[in-house]
Amino acid sequence: MKRAVAGVLIVLTLGAAAGLSGPAAFAADAPRGQRIANANACMGCHAVDRKLVGPSFQQIAARYKGDAQAPARLARKVKEGGSGVWGMIPMPAHQSMSDADIRAVVDWVLAGAPSK
Incomplete structure (x- = not known):
């Protein structure tokens, strides 16, 4: 011990x-969504507060603020991948992530990716 x-x-x-x-x-101590994002390589393309390959999580939160359809739309985008919304570089599909983990990440991102 x-x-x-x-x-x-x-x-x-x-x-x-x-x-x-x-x-x-x-x-x-990190929020569940952040821990899942770290464990699934999301941080290789996204950062909380600045654009990397893809938009920052804070940019995503700002774009979808007040959009009641955003959680479902973004969960589908994470699961299936896609391109064209933030530029020409495609986001790969994350089909091995569980729906519950995807939802936790999406909820964390839409909350502005808080550290606590």
Whole structure:
């Protein structure tokens, strides 16, 4: 048991030394949607606050704010992939993700991708 506690302290110490705090230093504190996005390579093309290959999650939230159809539309887009909405680079399909995980990510994104 002491080893597990020491390992956590090392991770937290390294995170603090790297300038990380809160959810970035300890991923278990991150919202479920963010943890799922991290685990499914979403962050390879999207960032919370800036465009990478695809739009930022905050840009997506702003575009679909107030759209009652957005959760279903975006869940379908994540599952099936697509292109043309944000440019010519296609988003690949994520058919191996469960519908519940997709919905958690979409809900988190539409909430503005909060860190807590």
